[in-house]
Amino acid sequence: MDMSCTEHRFSRRHALATGTGLVAGAFLPLAGASTSATASAHTAGWAYAASSGAYANPVIWQDFADIDVIRVGGTYYASASTMHYSPGAPVLRSHDLVNWEIAGHSVPVLDFGAKYDLNGARGYVRGVWASSLAYRPSNRTFYWLGQIDFARTYVYTATAVEGPWNRLTTISTPYYDAGLLVDSDDSLYVAYGNTTISVAQLSPDGRSQVRTQQVFTTPPSVGTLEGARFYKINGQYYIFLTRPANGQYILKSSSGPFGPYTMRQVLLDLRGPIPGGGVPHQGGLVQTQSGAWYYLAFVDAYPGGRVPSLAPVTWTPDGWPVVQLVDGAWGVSYPSPVVPAPPRQVTPMIGADTFEGTTLKPRWEWNHNPDNTKWSVGNGLTLRTATVTHDLYWARNTLTHRIQGPTSTATVQLDHSAMRDGDRAGLALLRDSSAWIGLRREGGVTRLVMVGGLTMDGNWNTTGTGTELASAPVSGTRVWLRASADIRPGAARPGVFSYSTDGTNFIRLGPAFSMGNDWRFFMGYRFALFNHATKALGGAVRVTRFELSVP
Template identity: 30%
Template sequence: MTMYQNPILYADYSDPDVIRVGDDYYMVSSSFAYLPGIPLLHSRDLVHWEIINHCVPSLPFEKYNNPSHGSGTWAPAIRYRNGMFYVFVPLADEGIFVARSADPYGEFTLNCLHEAKGWIDPCPFWDDDGKAYMVFAYARSRSGIKHRLDLVEIDPDCRKLVGEPVTIFDGEQLGPTTEGPKLYKHQGFYYILMPSGGVYPGWQSALRSESVTGPYEYKIIMHQGNTDINGPHQGGWVTGPDGRHWFIHFQDVIELGRIVHLQPMCFHAGWPFIGSEQNGDGIGEPVKEWSLPVEGQPQYRIAQSDDFSGSSLGLQWQWQANPRASFFSLSGHPGIRLFCLANPVRENLLWYAPNAMTQIPQHQALSAVTKVRLQGDKAGDMAAIGMIGHFYAYLGLVKAEAGNELVLFSGTVTEKEFEGEAEEQPFASVPYDGDTVYFRLELFKNKTYRFAWSPDGIRYTSIGGANPLARATWTGAKLCLWSANKRNFISEGYGEYEFIHIEDRSGCEEGL
């Protein structure tokens, strides 16, 4: 019997939801203000995943043309009905939207279901009588409410509300910070699976009723118990072709975000039971390993390294704002050109840069090496590699009046719950005689990372010391490539990144 290990993805795919269509599984996750948004992942065994699309190419609001940390696409839900994939997308400041496509690899279109501030974590449900409903939660940061679930009837095509919301669960005492509800029907009962108690210290709960509108009974169905899996937090239930039930959820590891676990699930006395009984309290705890849901399927991997040889940007990349063609070029030259743009609205700091090209780290420890050529036009032109978070750092090749130099910058973000304000300064610098350099960023298991540079890709010289890894707003730290004019001059310069090679170092001694 082949076993799998948790977490199945040591990567920040937060608030996962999952469905099965035939023998294929599809999963979506939050992406907040990183765009294109709502990555769509595919698997044949629930353990090995690949990115196949994004459900939200861009957001139709001007504010997302610049970084809006903490806003954007919150916890989505995915469902399949009558040949159509529906992804319910909450924007905490703008309302509930629906992305839809008949082809999971094709283009998704976006419509507004309902304008509202503070409505989050929506999940659609079509009942046996043809009526459709949406269950949702509230964002305390926008509405002052954090413990209530409401249900509202919607039209079956998911384009408008039909009725008024009614409260079906008030968890002020039983389930504080109740959110992320997912609504299902099984053997005559309506079930809502949802996390309670907060992201880091919380648990997984369930509601059960014989009527979609309630009243609902409440039960805790999985918690940390004696394990080291904190949370365990929200996710989705899916049933395999063989009838076995599974639950995907996340665990918050802070600096690298919310990583993904897969749990066995069954029913006991009419209630879901998730994980395994490990401490005698009758509540499931997360498992470290379990038998693979199905054997002999493709062992997909999420792409990381890139030689930028395709006609479009790899699906592993996202921007800090709505994508624009003016950010980059892929044709007629080696690699990718990231243009040394000025910031149109404020000082040109990494935290404020819409054209920072980011990637979710896939490992606890890794090495990332890129070869970059700086074609400088104006003083201040820069090409860099870095790590974005509430403390961040990046190493750039910068054009100065007297010639090129290597500069290590560090930044600190305050007012973190919302968009945040950044302070940034150069930390170390050395002159550099040339326009082409290899940069290496090494992330270690002790939650630090270091930079080094090389003229030939063989002999590397460290610059600066250990930088503390830090999460960003509602996300884990992001690896990034960024070109800019640090003096905010309008420039024709660019950084030409020939490749980025990313290697898993989680099993290496120096990564401890």
């Protein structure tokens, strides 16, 4: 895949093509719904059912895009895009569609070429795009399916979402923006494509393609359709498709998975629940145990990324879905789904991590694949320098954590006693425009610095390696670093850095960093822990505590 192809695909995905207008009767207001309840129900890192029996949108104010959502028994699972982050394709778990935790990753390592190792090339904005998650009751197995680099399709399986996930097969056809369907007779089908939508049938073991056929061509009046999700509901076959980035459509067939299909608009230019954010789109449909239906979509909300929001769905007598609205918009809140009491509380997506045990918690993802010989956990996270570079975008073993919206703060306790001359270590706000606070060791002297001006161009080549904007002396071997991020898309989007020598009193360092809100990098800003060399390998830092907190 060359960059010209990539840029063409980007312009398609987010071009706002001319629409055909709302379908008459497409939306019905939700009786009794309140837009004021639980508007701030995110202080624990997830939305929660308030005393009024309502939940707030977004249900997860973190970056989880291109959602596929399923229910297995009484548990809901969702998968999301992760591009160049490793491990890829996180699996989220919920018992009520509102409170979610990260359970694991379907793609354990991005072993799709040297660029994902930052080895001579880089994989920024490549990797795991819109993909599919499904469960096959006949063998009690979860399936993840997605294409990489327009080259081929990969299938991974696991008997539990925590893993281990193993690669089942590769298929030579790249199923772009795929949706996997396990039919009621246990057959496997994949809906995929951009504008031209096709359906493939897989072999019974899921390892190869038996047949593929074009089933629909998007009318020019609609423009682009992609992001397929494939369903069989009441004997009808449905392909749920997005019009990037402002619409959602559905195809329906009464004649089998290969059609013919008829199309209906589900939503277009619908006002979303996040001020300054985009139209909810490109998600999935799921049914509760009681028979109610919901649509879990994402909202473009940069600089934080694309965040999941939930709305109830009803169906017309002739079998078309209708999103339930509040005052003509996707609701800021809705009545909570009626589900059995959860067996336990989910693990919060915020809070402290002291890196005990032998593995990283699933809340963490590396910027590209790590060098596993250069890091360890247990009594803190040790990051040994893995790359000699002046460019953070080329540095291996940068560990990232999603930012919690609308505002949150990451605080790191760091032991820098084993740094070596030329090393750089710290806490970054990482995207295609970045800034960081941390430590520079030069000539035997370690200084605290705030650095801005780390930038990439539209082809994800580095255009700026950073400029020191402020500094302070540091003594001893421990320091606390802090980054606060306001990711409200309609606000000023500042990132503010500070430090402490006692863990209690923090001193601001440097000017506010204005986080970019362009969509083309797709992934939102992340907090990032890094340690790289500029002269020679051998140095190390130890992060003894990381805490993500909200006001």
